[in-house]
Structure formats: C-alpha cells, structure tokens
Amino acid sequence: MKFRVFTEPQQGATYEQQVAMAQAAERLGYDAWFRSDHLLAMDVDGAPGPTDSWVTLGAIARETSSIRLGTLVTSLTFRHPGLLAIQVAQVDAMSRGRIDFGLGTGWYDAEHAAYGIPFPAKRFGLLEEQLEIITGLWGTPEGETYTFRGEHHELVDSPALPKPVQQPIPVIVGGGGPTRTPRLAARFAAEFNVPFRSDAEIAEQFGRVRAAAEAAGRDPGSLVYSAALTTTAGATDAEYRRRAERIGRDPEELGRTGIGGTAQQVVDRISGLAAIGVETLYLQVLDFDDLDLLEFLASEVLPKVG
Incomplete structure (x- = not known):
C-alpha cells in the first residue's frame, strides 16, 4: 500500500507551513503530499486565509525533489479547463513529472458566494467535458491543434501547449x-x-x-x-x-x-x-x-x- 499525506490548508495554514509539511513528508518517505482546493474555511476562521492550490503546488514543486504532489481534488468551478490544463502542465514541468491531477465538481457553495464565483446547480456534465478537454489538450500531438465543441465549452484550433512532462499525467x-x-x-x-x-x-x-x-x-x-x-x-x-x-x-x-x-x-485499521x-x-x-x-x-x- 502507498501512503499519502492529505491536508486542508483552507482551515488555516500559511505557505511556509505547507512547504514544511511537504518537505517533512518527503524526508519521511511518504509517497505524496496532497492538498484540498478550497477558498473558505469550515467551522473555523481560517486565518491567515486561503492559498491557491496550483500556485502553492508550483512553489512546493521547486522546494522538493522526489515526493509526488497533487490535489484531492481541484474544483472545476474555479478555473476554465483550457487555463487549468496550462497550469497543471506547467507545475508538472516545475516538478519534473511529479504531479497527479484530481478533478471534481466542487460542492461548497458558500465559498463560491464569498469570492464571487458562479456555482452551477448541475455540474456533472461540466466535469465530463472538462476531463475530456484537459486530457485532450495534453494528448494532442505536438504540431497539431485541438478543437472541442460541447454543451458547456468550446475550444477552436488550440495549439494544445504546453505539454506536461508525464504522458499522461x-x-x-x-x-x-x-x-x-x-x-x-x-x-x-x-x-x-x-x-x-x-x-x-x-x-x-x-x-x-x-x-x-x-x-x-x-x-x-x-x-x-x-x-x-x-x-x-x-x-x-x-x-x-x-x-x-x-x-x-x-x-x-x-x-x-x-x-x-x-x-x-x-495498523489493524489500515490492514482492514x-x-x-x-x-x-x-x-x-x-x-x-x-x-x-x-x-x-x-x-x-x-x-x-x-
């Protein structure tokens, strides 16, 4: 079994605390350090405030060398899939191929209201389209373009760049x-x-x-x-x-x-x-x-x- 450390920085954590935990997890031999993708604390004040997951992971990628990094999971409501594909590919390059990419529908409507982000009532169709777009952009051969027309998103003749280090992430x-x-x-x-x-x-x-x-x-x-x-x-x-x-x-x-x-x-619990x-x-x-x-x-x- 592989063991990964999973954290909730929106509950109150600075970047310095996050990188310290990721470095400790790497030193101790954990397989990965993951973080949530939330903008609002739950049941606490959350001071000093949220940190963006992909900005943070990009920085931590440069301050670690072997541990895998990722989100459990990125909220599809926070970013356009074309931009998200660029961000994740860039962080994969910054980490030299150590990213795992989790994507989900998002669920916490209060954080969307707090930061002015639309929160569609129906999001599963968006999830399917975004997974198709992001993996499609990454998988398009260099020199070719990517076009997608769906119910929620349309991309026309995208150069589908940059490419991640891992094929596939x-x-x-x-x-x-x-x-x-x-x-x-x-x-x-x-x-x-x-x-x-x-x-x-x-x-x-x-x-x-x-x-x-x-x-x-x-x-x-x-x-x-x-x-x-x-x-x-x-x-x-x-x-x-x-x-x-x-x-x-x-x-x-x-x-x-x-x-x-x-x-x-x-030990007994994990064995179960x-x-x-x-x-x-x-x-x-x-x-x-x-x-x-x-x-x-x-x-x-x-x-x-x-």
Whole structure:
C-alpha cells in the first residue's frame, strides 16, 4: 500500500507551513503530499486565509525533489479547463513529472458566494467535458491543434501547449455516485478515490468501478483504488486523545469512522482497509503544527503495513 499525506490548508495554514509539511513528508518517505482546493474555511476562521492550490503546488514543486504532489481534488468551478490544463502542465514541468491531477465538481457553495464565483446547480456534465478537454489538450500531438465543441465549452484550433512532462499525467476521479461517477472513472481515471466513507461503502464503490471498467472494455486492474480518511494517532491512548481533540474530533468516533488510535490500532485499521482493496491511502492530517505525527506514523505504523 502507498501512503499519502492529505491536508486542508483552507482551515488555516500559511505557505511556509505547507512547504514544511511537504518537505517533512518527503524526508519521511511518504509517497505524496496532497492538498484540498478550497477558498473558505469550515467551522473555523481560517486565518491567515486561503492559498491557491496550483500556485502553492508550483512553489512546493521547486522546494522538493522526489515526493509526488497533487490535489484531492481541484474544483472545476474555479478555473476554465483550457487555463487549468496550462497550469497543471506547467507545475508538472516545475516538478519534473511529479504531479497527479484530481478533478471534481466542487460542492461548497458558500465559498463560491464569498469570492464571487458562479456555482452551477448541475455540474456533472461540466466535469465530463472538462476531463475530456484537459486530457485532450495534453494528448494532442505536438504540431497539431485541438478543437472541442460541447454543451458547456468550446475550444477552436488550440495549439494544445504546453505539454506536461508525464504522458499522461495520472488523473484521479472520485466520489460516491453510483452510476455516472464509475463510468467517468472507467473512461478517464488512472486512480479512483473514495473519500470519507465507511468500509462497506468503499468496497461497494470499488465494485461499481470495476464493473464499469469491464463494461467499457477496460481491465479493472489498470486502475488504482484509493481512499481518504481523517487520521491521527499516538504512542499512548492519552496522546491519541489529545491529538484527536486538538483537531476537533471525538476520539471514539474517529477510531470508528477514520483512522485513529495507538500504533497497533492504526495498523489493524489500515490492514482492514487493505483487505477491502485499498491500494493507496490518503492520510488526512489536519494539524500543520504537529509534524511529529508524520514522524510517528512513518516510524511506528507504516513499516508494519506498507
């Protein structure tokens, strides 16, 4: 299993805190450092304020050397797909080919209202078009042009530049939609992610994606199956509880619905996730001031389940 650190900077994190965590994750051997793509904090004031995901990742790409970087997931409402294709390709070049690209519909209407961004009621059609446009631009041979005419977007004779270093950049699609989401993953995704669901829901959604891949004539084993869960731990139960309370989570509930507990409890929890088919695990770490947690997990947990 691969382990990735997943963060929520909109809750209150400077660029300096983000790069420090990404560098710590790289030093400790995590596979990737990912961040959310949000502009408004949830249940806290969010000071000093949001940071743009792709500006931040471009900078972190130049301050790291081996760890993979990405979003879980970029909101399609924030950027035009043509511009987003340029931004991600540029950051892939800045990182020398270390980007994974997650794209989703967005869901938090309040952040759109707060920053004057339109929030369409129906967004799944937009997601399908944007995935087709972005991958189409990246995949167009150099010297040729790309044209797309859809219900929501139109591109005419685009030079389809710049090209990313990776051909192709791994695309992440995720969510719990029972029908359209699995079909979209089968068509576009290198990885399918289920965030913040129960084990039963994760296993059921993986099954739907495998079935959709088979129906599309694709080998289901060609996709990576991943999950994201809030994570904290401690050398003792008391330390675990202190960490859970510091991020505003009930220790008992987190132990059931996320990943939480002492080292052995977390090992057992991750082993259960592996048993239902999770191949890559995003450990949602919410405390940017607690890099010791990454150290603890890397030394006391991950060697036993990796």
